[in-house]
Amino acid sequence: MENIRRSRSTLTALAFLLAGCAGGGVPQSGPHLSPTECRDLAALRGNAPPTKAQNQSELSALRKAGYNPSPWNDDPNFPEDLHAAQRLVDHWFETECQQFQPG
Template sequence: MKMALTNRSILPALVFLLAGCATGGMQESATHLSPTECRDLTALRSNASPTMKQHQSELAALRKAGYNPSLWDDPYYPEDLQAAQRLVDRWYQSECQHAAGLD
């Protein structure tokens, strides 16, 4: 009986989660990268000497893309990092073209 109560309490959360997946989750028109992240990613791609702040900005973008560097034993490394990098690259291409000319 205790297991049945646990399953019932999880059911609303699963329904909510699946509803988000069915509707596509996040809206496509929403931006994923902040203007600061766009600026810092542009600077990192220019082969200039990177700053700690630029690296932190890049890590924030990778975390938004689903990468979790805090896992001690990640059986999916480096594939999960590479997948996040590809997603951030896609976001950069679509959202950060205005930042390419900024210093």
């Protein structure tokens, strides 16, 4: 009886995990960058020394753009995939973060 309960909870957890993976490939509607990411990316474009939080925001934005910085990801397309993600994040920043841009 204990094995059935354990199996059921394992299957439930697996179902949630698979649902999250399936939902991850769905294009996001609306803004791609959060206000925090916009603020931190704007600060990174300045000359001030970056903070850990700002670096984390930049990494989060790059991940949203499809870049996987995992050391176990043996990516034959590096650094082209990083540059493509950076271009996409730059585009999002220009179109979604006007309030944080100088001028």
